[in-house]
Amino acid sequence: MTERSLDMLIDEVVLGLASDADCARLERMAAADPALAARLERARQRFAPLDDTATPLPVPEGFWDRLSDRLDTAQIPPAPAEVVDLGEMRARLARWRGAAFGAVAASLLMACIAGWSLMVPPAPLVVTVLLDADGDAVALVESARDNTTRITLLEQPEVPSGRVMQVWTKPDDAGPPVSLGLLADGRSETLTIRGLTAPASQQLYEITLEPAGGSPTNLPTGPILGVGRANDPVI
Amino acid sequence: MLGVARRMLRRSDLAEDAVQDALVLIWRRAAQFDPGRGSARGWIYTILRNRCLTMLRQEAREVSTDAADLDTTPLPEVLAQAHGGLEDATGLRQCLDRLDAPTRDAILASYVMGHSHGEIAGRLDSPLGTVKARMRRGLIKLRECLS
Numbered sequence: 001m002t003e004r005s006l007d008m009l010i011d012e013v014v015l016g017l018a019s020d021a022d023c024a025r026l027e028r029m030a031a032a033d034p035a036l037a038a039r040l041e042r043a044r045q046r047f048a049p050l051d052d053t054a055t056p057l058p059v060p061e062g063f064w065d066r067l068s069d070r071l072d073t074a075q076i077p078p079a080p081a082e083v084v085d086l087g088e089m090r091a092r093l094a095r096w097r098g099a100a101f102g103a104v105a106a107s108l109l110m111a112c113i114a115g116w117s118l119m120v121p122p123a124p125l126v127v128t129v130l131l132d133a134d135g136d137a138v139a140l141v142e143s144a145r146d147n148t149t150r151i152t153l154l155e156q157p158e159v160p161s162g163r164v165m166q167v168w169t170k171p172d173d174a175g176p177p178v179s180l181g182l183l184a185d186g187r188s189e190t191l192t193i194r195g196l197t198a199p200a201s202q203q204l205y206e207i208t209l210e211p212a213g214g215s216p217t218n219l220p221t222g223p224i225l226g227v228g229r230a231n232d233p234v235i
Numbered sequence: 236m237l238g239v240a241r242r243m244l245r246r247s248d249l250a251e252d253a254v255q256d257a258l259v260l261i262w263r264r265a266a267q268f269d270p271g272r273g274s275a276r277g278w279i280y281t282i283l284r285n286r287c288l289t290m291l292r293q294e295a296r297e298v299s300t301d302a303a304d305l306d307t308t309p310l311p312e313v314l315a316q317a318h319g320g321l322e323d324a325t326g327l328r329q330c331l332d333r334l335d336a337p338t339r340d341a342i343l344a345s346y347v348m349g350h351s352h353g354e355i356a357g358r359l360d361s362p363l364g365t366v367k368a369r370m371r372r373g374l375i376k377l378r379e380c381l382s
Contacts, residue, residue: 004375007375007378008371008374008375011374011377011378012374014346015342015345015346015374016284016288016345016346016349017345017351017352017370023285034272037272037273038272041272041273041277044273044277044281045273045274045277046326046327046377046378046381047327047346048276048277048280049321049322049325049327049328050317050320050321050327050343050346050347051239051280052320053316053317053318053319053320053321053347054238054239054241054242054317054347055238055242055316056237056238057237057238057241057247057250059237060247060251063251063255066255067255067258067259070255070259071259071262
């Protein structure tokens with residue numbers, strides 16, 4: 001292939017005019033030839049300013065939930081040697097929820113650059129099943145090392161009007177419960193809190209019904225919807 | 236990302252699918268990303284664009300029932316917006332301005348809207364070979380101008 005026709009192939013791949021076979025061929029060649037990969041990247045950069053001319057759109061409602069569901073079921077590629085923890089991914093994703101779309105792209109970028117492949121597999125999360133007074137499982141609580149806590153309600157609890165679900169934990173078994181936050185929408189949610197020690201096995205988690213806005217005393221006052229002690233998951 | 240996808244797919248529901256597909260792919264392939272080979276932003280947009288192109292080329296496309304999903308902006312307007320959205324000072328803008336209008340529009344239609352040679356030829360009512368040759372000459376000029 002002449003240099004000139006190679007340049008044309010590169011341009012047509014970047015524009016989207018090349019056939020699938022040509023795209024695959026060029027990708028293979030670029031994978032084996034850093035100089036060619038650099039040419040391909042330069043060609044992409046030439047047209048990249050056009051990406052910025054698209055009108056930015058707001059993220060539709062429910063977008064992150066749908067994405068999160070898909071990541072939960074997404075297959076992890078078998079090849080990489082490192083362990084990718086889905087729970088950690090979900091927690092990460094949830095932290096980003098609500099961030100501007102561009103910021104998410106930037107976060108993805110950071111996740112890439114920060115060396116995804118070098119990342120030490122995260123310590124196992126603590127998982128707690130909360131049971132109600134009848135012994136039925138009402139919620140699943142997954143806590144990351146930094147106390148990002150994902151609460152998945154397993155059934156729709158009856159929350160009287162003027163009441164809200166509040167999530168608590170006892171970092172120190174002998175100490176007072178600490179509020180992790182409110183499930184203001186009455187739905188599954190991920191809560192973040194700073195300044196607590198990493199959750200440990202046997203740590204107590206519970207959800208209580210509190211007056212709207214949360215417990216006025218900052219301690220549980222209402223009936224317990226579900227309570228349980230944390231377990232180290234076997235991963 | 237959504238804006239780029241909707242401009243190509245002309246439907247907001249498909250655009251969301253495309254961005255979701257792309258984000259899942261990005262998660263899965265994060266380990267393959269090599270910062271030494273280019274910017275992450277470029278890598279992310281390449282994955283998104285490829286996903287959109289695949290969706291565009293798929294023959295069987297479910298028909299949207301919701302008119303609100305449709306992007307009905309006329310094609311010349313979409314191209315003019317993309318062209319006009321480029322800052323005057325950028326090399327790409329200056330070099331595109333040196334091309335004749337049909338060639339420039341053909342190149343913009345391929346990158347911005349994912350149109351194939353065949354679609355561009357159909358729209359211009361020109362023979363496929365002529366369109367291909369004209370676009371190739373345009374791309375050579377563009378490359379020389381930008382290098």
